[in-house]
Amino acid sequence: MVRRRRADLDRLYALLADLADRVGGARKLKHCTGYMDWPDRGVYVFFAPGETRSPDQHRVTRVGTHAVSAGSGTSLWDRLKGHYGTGAGSSAHPHGGNHRGSVYRERVGEAIIERHALHDDYPDWGTRWSGVDGDRGAVRDEEYPLERRVSTYIREQPFLWIDLDDEPGPDSDRAFVERNAIALLSNFERSTVDPRADDWLGRHSRSRKIRASGLWNVAHVDEAYDPTFLDRLERAVEGTTPP
Incomplete structure (x- = not known):
């Protein structure tokens, strides 16, 4: 076999x-x-x-x-x-992305969190919007640095x-x-x-x-x-x- x-x-x-x-x-x-x-x-x-x-x-x-x-x-x-994320022209989050719309992005981000012990920085990563408390705009801002890291990783594959x-x-x-x-x-x-x-x-x-x-x-x-x-x-x- x-x-x-x-x-x-x-x-x-x-x-x-x-x-x-x-x-x-x-x-x-x-x-x-x-x-x-x-x-x-x-x-x-x-x-x-x-x-x-x-x-x-x-x-x-x-x-x-x-x-x-x-x-x-x-x-x-x-x-x-969806895997690529946002472009340079995105006014709020250039070169970021939406991991809630791409399982690939979500999984890469999870692994980065685990590797670098970033759980406290990104407590809502992977949680659907329906389960997130607070302002979505604020959560997107908080997650933006990790979205950028995910974009860099995937765009190099x-x-x-x-x-x-x-x-x-x-x-x-x-x-x-x-x-x-x-x-x-x-x-x-x-x-x-x-x-x-x-x-x-x-x-x-x-x-x-x-x-x-x-x-x-x-x-x-x-x-x-x-x-x-x-x-x-x-x-x-x-x-x-x-x-």
């Missing part, structure tokens, strides 16, 4: 290397804008800078998609922009995207690829393959699934994977072009 999983991981990373060649290399969010010609729908893959499984292969750190609820109109850039445009829904090809890619990459409660670096920020996460899986994902890390997703991913890679 471990041998099969390792072979499937090698194929996944080979497909991602092919994808990188097709789009001119991985991007970083700090260099991206909504004016680029992004596909309407797709799957995205973030990598950990400085962590490699071979001399030229960065290790995957998060897999995501969007519009998996029937009728959803969220675009690929909408989701990426190289990422690739796969053009995979089908109707929104839990049975979409995008959901199928995302779910199974996460399950394949995850080391949660199974023999470890491609372990993360000891200093990976996610090791400080409050979530055992993040700490043990080696991914900034919680959903699907404890599931078995269907290797046929790699065939669907391969076809999608072949149809992906630079933005």
Whole structure:
């Protein structure tokens, strides 16, 4: 089983290397804008800078998609922009963000809090607005320094995207690829393959699934994977072009 999983991981990373060649290399969010010609729908893959499984292969750190609820109109850039946060032109909180609108941002912020013992500084981090006492504007101001740190961290992660445009829904090809890619990459409660670096920020996460899986994902890390997703991913890679 471990041998099969390792072979499937090698194929996944080979497909991602092919994808990188097709789009001119991985991007970083700090260099991206909504004016680029992004596909309407797709799957995205973030990598950990400085962590490699071979001399030229960065290790995957998060897999995501969007519009998996029937009728959803969220675009690929909408989701990426949520992780990016606010721009330089934001009058109140430039280069900040809204972690309550991005689970990725929320989890990175949690790990920073745990690593640096910042619990007293950010007592409401991760709490939905309905559970926050006091003025929301004041809470946003208090959380702004951490939102900036999260933005800096995420915007430095190289990422690739796969053009995979089908109707929104839990049975979409995008959901199928995302779910199974996460399950394949995850080391949660199974023999470890491609372990993360000891200093990976996610090791400080409050979530055992993040700490043990080696991914900034919680959903699907404890599931078995269907290797046929790699065939669907391969076809999608072949149809992906630079933005």
